[in-house]
Structures are given as structure tokens and as C-alpha cells.
Amino acid sequence: MKKLIISIFALLISVSVSAQFSVLNSASYFMPNHGGSNVNIFVIDNIHNTTELRFNLYQSYTTINWFRYENPTFSISNLNHIFFPDTGGYIIDATDSDGNTTRRYVWIFDYQEHLPNFTEFEPIHEQSNCVTTYFRLNANAVSPMIYFVFGNSTPRQIDRNFTITYNTREYSNGVWNVIERSQQIVLPASQISVPASLYAGVFFTLSGDQFAQSFGINPIFSVSTIESALTNIESRLTAVVETRDALNEINRPRERYITPPNTLVGSAPFEVTFQSRPSDNNASVEWKIYRINDGDSTSFIASQFTHNLPQITFREDGTYRVHLSVANRVHLSETNGNYCTSTESFTVQVYVSHLSVPNVFTPNNDGINDEFRVAFRSLESFHMSVFTDRGQLVFETTDPQRGWDGRIGNRNAPMGTYFYIIRARGTDGRVFNKRGDVALIRPTPRR
Numbered sequence: 001m002k003k004l005i006i007s008i009f010a011l012l013i014s015v016s017v018s019a020q021f022s023v024l025n026s027a028s029y030f031m032p033n034h035g036g037s038n039v040n041i042f043v044i045d046n047i048h049n050t051t052e053l054r055f056n057l058y059q060s061y062t063t064i065n066w067f068r069y070e071n072p073t074f075s076i077s078n079l080n081h082i083f084f085p086d087t088g089g090y091i092i093d094a095t096d097s098d099g100n101t102t103r104r105y106v107w108i109f110d111y112q113e114h115l116p117n118f119t120e121f122e123p124i125h126e127q128s129n130c131v132t133t134y135f136r137l138n139a140n141a142v143s144p145m146i147y148f149v150f151g152n153s154t155p156r157q158i159d160r161n162f163t164i165t166y167n168t169r170e171y172s173n174g175v176w177n178v179i180e181r182s183q184q185i186v187l188p189a190s191q192i193s194v195p196a197s198l199y200a201g202v203f204f205t206l207s208g209d210q211f212a213q214s215f216g217i218n219p220i221f222s223v224s225t226i227e228s229a230l231t232n233i234e235s236r237l238t239a240v241v242e243t244r245d246a247l248n249e250i251n252r253p254r255e256r257y258i259t260p261p262n263t264l265v266g267s268a269p270f271e272v273t274f275q276s277r278p279s280d281n282n283a284s285v286e287w288k289i290y291r292i293n294d295g296d297s298t299s300f301i302a303s304q305f306t307h308n309l310p311q312i313t314f315r316e317d318g319t320y321r322v323h324l325s326v327a328n329r330v331h332l333s334e335t336n337g338n339y340c341t342s343t344e345s346f347t348v349q350v351y352v353s354h355l356s357v358p359n360v361f362t363p364n365n366d367g368i369n370d371e372f373r374v375a376f377r378s379l380e381s382f383h384m385s386v387f388t389d390r391g392q393l394v395f396e397t398t399d400p401q402r403g404w405d406g407r408i409g410n411r412n413a414p415m416g417t418y419f420y421i422i423r424a425r426g427t428d429g430r431v432f433n434k435r436g437d438v439a440l441i442r443p444t445p446r447r
Contacts, residue, residue, distance in 0.1 A: 021106050024052040029111075029214045034158070037149040039089070040106045041158065045215040047085060047110045054081040055104070061094040069107075069148065087113065089148065107147045109158070111211050114143045116162075118223035121206050125230065128196070130340035133229045135164075135192040135204070142187040142209070159186045162208030169198040169279045171236055176279050196232040196340075198279040200328065203228055230338050235278045235326045237344040239264055242271035242311075246401035250377040251351055260346040268350045268378040268427040270314035276307045278326040278342075283307075288323045291316070315427040317378060320348040353378040353426020355400075360439040363406030372438055373403025374422065382424045386438075389417060400424070406440055415440050 023030075023042050031041040044051060055064065065075040066082060069089030076082075082090075085108050092104040120138040127134045145158040164183050169176045176198075183194045187209070194204070207222035239258040246252060251266040258264050264272065276285045287304040289312070300320060301312070314320060322345055329339035354377040361372045372386065372395075379400055386395040386404050394413060395404035406413050417437050424432040 020056055020104055022054050022056055024054060026051040027215050029211050031158070034147075037156070038105055039147060039149055040104070041109070041147065042106065043109045043111050043145070043158075043211050045111045045211075047087070047108070047112075049084045051085065052081050052083055053085040053090075053106070053108065055092050055094070056080075057094060057102075060096065061102075062097050063095045065093045067091040067093070069150065072150075089150070091150065105150050109145050109147075111215065114145055116142050116209065116212075116221040118206065118221065121204070121223040122225050122227050123204070123229035125227075125338070128230050130196055130230065130232045132193050133196050133204075135206075135225075137187075137192060137206075144188050157188070160188070160209040160211070161185075162187050162206055164192075164194050164204055164206050166194065166197055166202055166204040167199040168202070171234075171277075171279070174236075174277070176277075196230065198232050198234060200231050200280050200282070201228045202231055230340065231280070231328060232342075233278060233280050233283055233326055233328045233340045234342050235276050235283075235324060235344055237322070237324045237346065238275045238277055239322070239346070239348075240273045240275060244401075248373045248375050248403070249401065250354060250375055252377075258346070260344055263347045263349055265349040266351060267376075268315050268317065268353075269380065270348065270350060271311055272314065272348075273311045274309040274322060274324075276324055276326055278307070280326075280328045283326045283328055286325045288325075290321045290323070292319045292321060314348055314350050315380065317350045317352040317428040320350070322346055322348060350427075351377055353428050353430045353432075355379065355422070355424055355426075355432045355434065357420065357422065357434055357436060358438065359436070360441060361404075361406065362441050362443055363412070364442050371403030371405050372418075372420075372440075374400055376400045376424070378427045379424050380427045382422075384420060384422045387419045387421075389419065394418065406442075412442070413440060415442055 021040055023044055026047060027045040029043040034041045064078055064080060066077040067075060067090065069091065072091050087108055087110050089105065089107045093101050095101045118138065118141050120136065122136055124134045124136050142160055146155050147158065148155060162185050164185060165180060167178055168181050170179045178199060185192055203225045205222055205224045207220050212220050237260055241253045241256055241258060241264065243254055243256055244252045249267055253266050253270060264270065274287065278285065285305060285307050287301060287309055289301040291300045324344045325341060327339050327341040356375045358372065361369050363370045382400040383398050384396070385393060387393055394408050417439055419437050422432065422434040
């Protein structure tokens with residue numbers, strides 16, 4: 001019970017201290033110990049003859065004196081309140097019965113004397129770029145609220161929070177969506193800026209401040225640009241790959257959609273459609289694909305001006321670089337005018353051809369090594385024939401993904417040795433001629 005009483009007493013002290021001052025009969029915005037200083041600040045919406053500034057700890061003291069910041073030695077009141085306070089600073093000295101004096105500081109602003117006055121808000125074209133949009137604002141659009149920390153002659157300023165809203169684009173699930181973005185800025189300020197938008201023909205709106213919002217002023221103070229600003233551009237380079245499922249193809253393309261910085265790696269032929277996916281549908285697009293040999297880049301596709309490249313087949317082994325440039329101008333060859341560009345690239349690595357042949361298979365339907373099938377990579381042609389020891393043809397295919405299941409017609413072939421002839425050519429021109437034998441074994445199923 002004792003702990004509970006102490007806790008309640010501490011709470012009451014906290015409430016009384018945090019409520020040293022109050023404003024009656026007018027809407028107000030209270031900022032205690034603003035900026036880490038010892039000054040309590042009230043922004044009041046329209047100070048009038050019934051507006052009352054009250055010092056709430058008057059009952060705890062025997063005497064109280066109010067002073068103006070400009071004249072801290074001349075008492076202007078010994079009451080616990082002041083009607084119709086003037087804009088400016090006040091000092092309150094409160095003395096208790098033991099002669100101890102407590103000093104408090106408060107600063108008052110009439111918001112009606114500091115209403116925003118927007119007459120110009122436009123992008124600064126000569127200063128803005130593809131990263132940042134800068135704005136000019138008419139002089140005295142937002143008048144500063146200046147106060148002083150008592151005992152310090154350096155002026156301080158209340159931050160007035162405004163919001164710039166504008167449209168931009170955001171990429172999600174393969175689509176550039178139009179979204180509204182907001183950024184808070186502090187005024188007055190020597191410079192106003194926001195990140196450049198991705199929305200062509202973008203306009204901006206400046207509105208605020210926090211005091212107008214708190215006082216419920218409607219419509220809130222705002223101004224919109226008349227001129228559009230330079231917009232940025234981005235792309236989402238995507239390789240759409242024709243995937244393959246054969247387990248015996250080494251390094252086969254498995255991933256359907258690939259984006260930088262991932263690398264497209266594996267067995268040829270790679271059949272790929274490249275998509276630029278720019279944030280501006282009217283963007284200019286330029287593609288270049290290089291094959292890199294011994295540090296030198298040779299052109300594979302010199303230049304293409306289309307958002308999506310037709311399907312390209314990579315056959316020859318080596319390393320390729322896919323480079324994309326997009327710009328929000330008519331032609332990438334233009335050298336004048338304001339525009340923005342974005343570049344992306346990633347690497348395509350095509351492996352050399354490969355062919356290896358097993359020497360045994362076990363077609364007992366256990367899902368392990370049930371077919372006589374080669375392991376291959378980057379082949380453009382293939383022919384395999386399988387024979388008995390008497391030269392009977394039992395299997396033939398031109399598809400390296402297929403294998404012999406150990407049957408002749410509708411019957412299981414007998415265990416033993418069979419012979420194969422394989423002729424193949426790699427996409428890199430390498431020729432494979434393989435002859436050999438393979439053992440067909442039928443293990444007894446486990447019981």
C-alpha cells in the first residue's frame with residue numbers, strides 16, 4: 001500500500017510539472033522545453049482579449065512575478081495569469097514560504113501573425129537533375145517564428161513542418177504502378193528539394209504546416225506547381241529463359257526469370273527474351289550484347305531499339321555481357337535537351353559442350369539408374385544407337401534427353417552387355433564420336 005501511495009504521489013508531481021502553463025479560451029499548440037532548451041512555447045490561434053495564459057503552480061507559492069523577456073527587472077503582474085498576452089517571451093519567478101524562488105520561461109506566438117502566404121512554388125529547372133528536384137518559393141512565404149533561450153542572445157527558430165506530395169512510380173510484381181509520395185520539409189529553409197520523380201509530367205503540391213493541421217484550418221494552406229519538373233527513369237532488365245527439365249542435362253537452364261545482378265549460366269542453347277521494363281512507357285531503349293574474349297569485347301548484337309528483344313539463342317561457349325540503356329527522350333543519339341538515362345547489365349555464361357556415357361544401368365523401376373542415358377551439355381546435334389552383341393538394333397534416338405529403358409519391343413531385354421554408337425556435335429563446334437559397351441543388370445528387388 002505504501003508503494004502504491006508513493007507511485008501515485010510521483011505521478012501527480014509529474015502531471016503538475018508538465019502542466020506548468022496552460023492557455024485558456026484559445027486553441028493552442030504546446031511545445032514544452034522546445035529544442036532541448038528550458039523554454040516552453042505556445043503557438044496560439046488568434047490571441048484576443050479573453051485569451052488567458054496561466055501559470056498553474058500559483059497555489060504552491062506565496063508570491064509570483066511576471067517579467068517580459070525584454071525587461072527582466074520590471075514586474076508586469078503578480079497574478080497567476082495574464083489576459084491577452086503579447087507575442088514574445090515571459091519570465092515567471094515564484095517564491096515559496098521558505099523564500100526559495102523558482103524561475104520558469106514561456107514564449108508566446110500568435111499564429112495569425114505567421115500564416116503561410118504562398119504565391120510561387122515552382123521547380124528550378126537549371127538546378128534540378130535526375131536525382132533531385134529543387135524548388136523556389138516566394139520570399140516571406142513562411143515567416144520565421146524567432147525566440148531566444150533566456151540567458152543566450154543567439155536567436156532560435158521554430159521548425160514549421162510542411163509536406164510536399166507528388167506522384168511517382170514504384171515497381172511491383174512486374175508492373176510500374178503510380179503511387180503518391182509525401183516528404184516532410186522544414187520551413188523557412190534556404191533550399192527545398194525532394195527526390196526526382198519517375199512519373200512523366202509530374203506536378204508537386206506544398207501544404208501545411210503542423211499548426212494549421214492542429215487548429216483544424218480547412219482548407220489547409222497549399223500551393224501547387226504549374227510547370228512540370230524533369231523526371232528520372234529506371235528500368236528492370238529481365239531475362240525470360242526457356243527452361244528445360246531433363247535431369248541428364250548438366251547445368252540446364254532452370255530459372256524462368258533472371259534479373260541483375262544474377263548471372264545467366266549453363267548449357268547451350270540458351271533461348272532468351274530480354275525485357276527492358278522501363279518506368280516510362282515512352283522511353284528510348286538501346287540494347288548491346290557483347291561476347292567477351294581475352295579481355296576484348298566483340299559485338300554480338302550491335303544495337304537494337306526496342307523495349308523487348310526478339311528471342312536470342314546463345315550457342316557458342318563464352319561470356320556475354322547484356323547492356324541496356326533507357327532514356328526519357330525520343331532518341332538515344334540526341335545530345336541536347338534535358339533528359340535522364342538509366343543503364344543495367346548482367347552476364348551470360350555459356351559452358352563448353354560435354355558428353356559422358358555410363359557403363360552400367362539397372363532397369364528395375366526403383367527410380368535409380370533405370371535408363372541407359374548420357375550426361376550432356378551444350379549439344380546441338382545428337383544420335384545414339386544401341387545394339388545387342390549380335391548387332392541387332394534395340395534403341396535409337398536423336399534426343400540426348402531420352403534414354404533406353406532396357407526393353408526390346410514389349411519385353412524386358414535380357415541382362416548382359418550391349419553396345420552403343422554415339423555421334424554428337426556441341427554448340428561450340430566440338431565433335432563427339434563414342435563407341436563402347438554398357439552392362440544391363442536387373443538387381444533382385446528387395447523384400
